[in-house]
Amino acid sequence: MASGRATGDYAFGSELRLCEAAEYERVFADARRLGGRSVTLLMRANELGHPRLGLAISRKRLRRAVDRNRLKRHVRETFRHLRHRLPAVDCVVLARQDAATMSAAELHADLERLWQKAVHALASPHPDSRT
């Protein structure tokens, strides 16, 4: 573990993901909410010292598996590139129907804008006590 992976500034291992139902429940229970065109972002501070990402892409919103996979990939990719600027928060991303019809470029731009908003929102009003 120590040898190769440590250098990856943009790595995205399992420690950066939400894995258990309980962790999702915790975020849903009390979250800050930001909306984009393609997705809705829920955030709640954690105590791990780094942000984590969880995806909740429902079949109801995006009927085709291809669209769901595409959205997940874009969300992960943008999170991967910006995650070092985020404080220690658990994020859950909910899909919106428009994501199915947006082009790759549109999706990418929308998501990047959303993460930027998240960085600003978390920086100013609530300077997290712990970290």
Added chain:
RNA sequence: CGAGCUGGCCGGACAGUCGCUGCGCAAGCGGAGGAAAGUCCGGGCUCCACAGGGCAGAGUGCCAGGUAACGCCUGGGCGGCGUGAGCCGACGGAAAGUGCAACAGAGAGCAGACCGCCGAUGGCCCUUCGGGCACAGGCAAGGGUGAAAGGGUGCGGUAAGAGCGCACCGCGCGUCCGGCAACGGUUCGCGGCACGGUAAACCCCACUCGGAGCAAGACCAAAUAGGGGAGCGAUGGCGUGGCCCGCGCUGCUCCCGGGUAGGUUGCUUGAGGUGCGUGGUGACGCGCAUCCCAGAUGAAUGGCUGUCCACGACAGAACCCGGCUUACAGGCCGGCUCGCACU
């Protein structure tokens, strides 16, 4: 060259970089589809049920073969469409039984007489002994109705007609020949000739079928609550009761079983791919060699950049296979048919 039929195949390419995932100590290697889809069939694999047989129910439905199996595939037969290559077909039984058929039409199932034809025979009228009338009655050829009207053509026959008789064609039954068979042929004989249609109407016949599904199932197993057993201490305490017996509850230690969260497994080597040979018209079988080709589980197989071109469709594995069906930008290869032109 132009129209068309048909079998098979491909499903952007390459490079760099940042990531994800499986295996591996590492270096590294592998990482969505022809439909991964719909979940419509058939199997494998699991667990449950099960002596045998029958009934009910469901499915299949020309024949033969292939297959683990099929509702699939191949070959053949029959029917229909097309000049043709070819394509399409729930394609068993209506001389077991029951039922159904709107409208039209005279009549629709062991049928019928509206128009029509005839009127020999009987009747009536005239009587020049020829005939006339269409009353009884006869007919089913022609017209008309209908999806369908109880073989066709010709000759004979007759008052007019009619399988009424005959010839040929058609049909049915038996026989014979070819074929494993479906079926075909038509040698011979018989029958004057219906046994109309409908079985995705009931039904009959033949064959097939137990149920549930990987969230199947197996294993490990916190916390909390609770169950069973043994031992220890006390011979106690609390409740019931006036009291004794009895009954119930109660302490500590250890063991056992069930089992939730969570985890592990099932989970990818298979009715497998490729090549060669071989049997078969073919589906496919057999033999040898060779290869290992996704295995995730909040769920990987992607983002960005560059170059090129015909500027990229439908679409994303979730236990695994065999089919079917549906979606699909564009392109490649083979075979064949028809038309035109030319040698």
